[in-house]
Amino acid sequence: MAPRAIWKGMLKIAEVSCPVALHAAASTSERIAFHTLNRATGNRVRRQFIDSDTGKPVEKDDQVKGYEVGEGDYVVLDPDEIAAAMPESDKTLAVAGFIACKDIDDVYFDRPYYLTPADRTAEEAFALIREGMRRKQAAALARAVLFRRVRTVLIRAHGPGMIASTLNFDYEVRSASEAFRDISAVKIKGEMLELAKHIIATKMGAFDIAAFDDRYEAALADLVRAKLEGRKIKPRPAPKRENVVDLMAALRESAGLARKKPPARRKAAGAGSRRKSG
Template sequence: MSIRAIWKGHLSIGDLSCAVALHSAVNASERTTFHIINRDTGHRVRREYADADTGRPVGKDDLVKGYDTPEGQTVILEPDEIREAVPESDKRLELATFLACDEIDTLYLERPYFLAPADRKSVEPYALIRETMEAQGVAAIARTVLFRRLRSVLIRPQGQGLIATTLNYDYEVRDPAESFEGISKVKIETEMLELARHIIGTKMGEFDPGRYEDRYEAALTELVKAKIAGRKPKKLPKRKSENVTSLLDALRKSADTGAAKTPQRRKAPSGNTTRQKKAS
């Protein structure tokens, strides 16, 4: 079954253009979801807006957006005013700036999407754009209106297609100095550095997303199954706490453990492996 496009437009470089469709790359529908239930009746409950002062319910037609100024004044924004203020979409992703694929700081990456040809006649120009970018080892920055906001998008080749990742704006990303400014410089002993390098070396591998289990989701699934079956849920094993007298002792112990069981390297799967086969 083909995935429904959430946006359609045109991808272009200069005069070269092709119709494209945007598909969500992340699927959260298979996560365990719950309803809010009235414990006494077993019925679902619904949420409704109420006036903060009077407590009276507010109908949908009476809801508007408001902005509180530093002076304490509330500015009312009508839906038509917001609609007129939003930039109009020309449905075009113009590849205006090219850069090395690893040049974007991951702090600015927001959400990934699949960007695919929207029709048969667009397959050839789409492939030309993708293969040229792959041969050059570059990604591209484009701007367009998505979901009623003007967004910057990073477009890069992957497999036979293109990945479009929306980017956070500079004002949205916090200055790391705010979190790291209190870290003082520490002189690390040579033996500690060598042990730490050794430990990292024994754990080197390749990224395989199928190896990482969502333990929270697994625990919820087990709890639901146990409730249905009328049994107690299986308890996950707890990690044993170990008494370590010093950082150096911890490194030595970790190095000995790593030498005893060095993990085998596993080849990372192709880009579509996890989409073809669900992780158990």
């Protein structure tokens, strides 16, 4: 049985409409969760909102939202006023246009959802839209009110269904040029580049997310188990500082060529290529 839908509405492209359902594609519910306890009593503690000036607790009915316009100066908004600003949902994923799948910049991706037909009567229209996008290798850009916000959604064919990914708005994504501004222009060529390409080629394979485990989650599970069994927990030793690495030597060793003498004509190209790691 398919998981319960978290949203149902209409996928609309021009005059073609199809009842659809959204299902969460990712969940953190299986992660280990901790509660905050009072060390002395072992009881759980609860949070309280405290007035920053008086130090007294503020009851829920007396708590309101405020936008800071100056230091210590706020515009107060009541819940009804905030609710009035929320867009009204018409339960429609309205497709505004299409883009080529190869043109998608995944830096804008927010959260993935599975998109399915809402019922049996929607399957034909759903299949028509899905196969049309698959054949054209295109993705749909749609707008909808999801979870009290107007969201931009990217929809792609995926097996017998579709993937609907909510997108971050432009103002939410930081500039790549600012992040990369201090990276120096370094030209890599010759044996160094060939060795790097060889290493990558030997490690190429198909994507299988099951091959990657959540080591932190597993370590937490082991920690809880050890505490229950009364075993002593050993502190983790401090990490060792990495030594200066000869990049060319590291590349040759990685490629299984550490014992092979490089050709004379390439010796000069690799001699000065030394960098620090860490």
